[in-house]
Amino acid sequence: MVNAKEISGFLNEELKTKDFEDYANNGLQVENTEEIKKIGFSVDASLETFEKAKEAGCQMLITHHGMMYKGLTHINGHHYERVKFLIENNIAVYCAHLPLDAHPIHGNNIQIVNILKLKKIKPFGEHHNQTIGYQGEFSGTLEDVKKALEENGMKTRSLDFGKKEIKTVAIISGGAAENTFEAIQKGVDLYITGESSQYLHHLAKENKINVIFGGHYETEVFGVKALMPLLKEKFNVEVEFIDVPTLV
Ligand SMILES: [Zn+2]
Structure with a gap:
């Protein structure tokens, strides 16, 4: 028999959440009073995710993006609707943001590194005075990289302004368009991040770098998915990935 606080305590240790300076509030954001028999895992803490977690019979949800960020002072509007739904349905929510980007085993970034089989890996990506991404060596073409990403569910919208033969790749999952500057400065052939920004077109073109x-x-999705077998084994609970893709 396990409760949300015990699972939260274990994850805080495992992911070293205290070591991170983060604008997201990592940890147990909403607690509950039920024994945890099934945990849902998802990227976003949205009402749609909560409804699907309820349908799946989960007492707890673990998400990458939390529902409350630093500076939230009023529980009204959509915040109220989310909290109300969770309390009425006795569902706990745990969030792990930067700790789950950066983790050397469970993290989003290391898993993309592994998909691309990068070698000679080193830290990349300054974010709030810590490093959360990686760079490493690749041998193949830009098309080879795109194929590997697509095979693992990722998109491949790209700015193909660099070399076609790729020797160095830097990766930061999610919204890290601004780290294109760092990728240029470090001379990598290809920078991979989650989403784009208008200024990147000319920046990438003039600096002859590829960005995907x-x-x-x-x-x-990789970070939360990596926690599924871990918690299943540790606490003997059921686990399910709650897939709610976004249009962004
Ligand atoms: Zn993100």
């Missing part, structure tokens, strides 16, 4: 946008959602 794998989708914010699509590059961030």
Whole structure:
């Protein structure tokens, strides 16, 4: 018999949430009073996700993006509707944002590194005074990279302004368009992130770098999915991935 606080305590240790300076509130955002028999895993803490978690019979939901960010002072509007739904249905929500991007085993970024079989990996991506991404060596073409990403559910909208033969790749999942500057400065052949921004077209063109946008959602399913076997084994609970892709 396990409750949400015990699972939260275990995850906080495992993901070293205290080590991160994050604008998201990592940890147990909403608690409940039920024994946890089934946990849902999803990217976003939205009302649609909560409804699907309820349908799936989950007492707890673990998400990458939380529902309350720093500075939230009023529980009204959609915040109220979300909290109301969770409390009425006795569902707990745990959030792990940057700790689940950066984790060296469970993280979103290391898993994309593994998909591309990058070698000689080193940290990449300054984000709030910490490093959350990776760069490494690849041997193949830009098309080879796109194929591998697509085979693993990611999008491949791209700015193909660099070399066709790719030797170095840098990766930050989600919304890290601004780290294209760092990728240029470090001379990598290809930068992969989740979503784009208008200024990147000319920036990438003038600096002759390739940039692939794998989708914010699509590059961030890996972290929560990696926690599924871990918690199933540790707490003997049922687990289910709640897939709610976004149109972004
Ligand atoms: Zn994100």
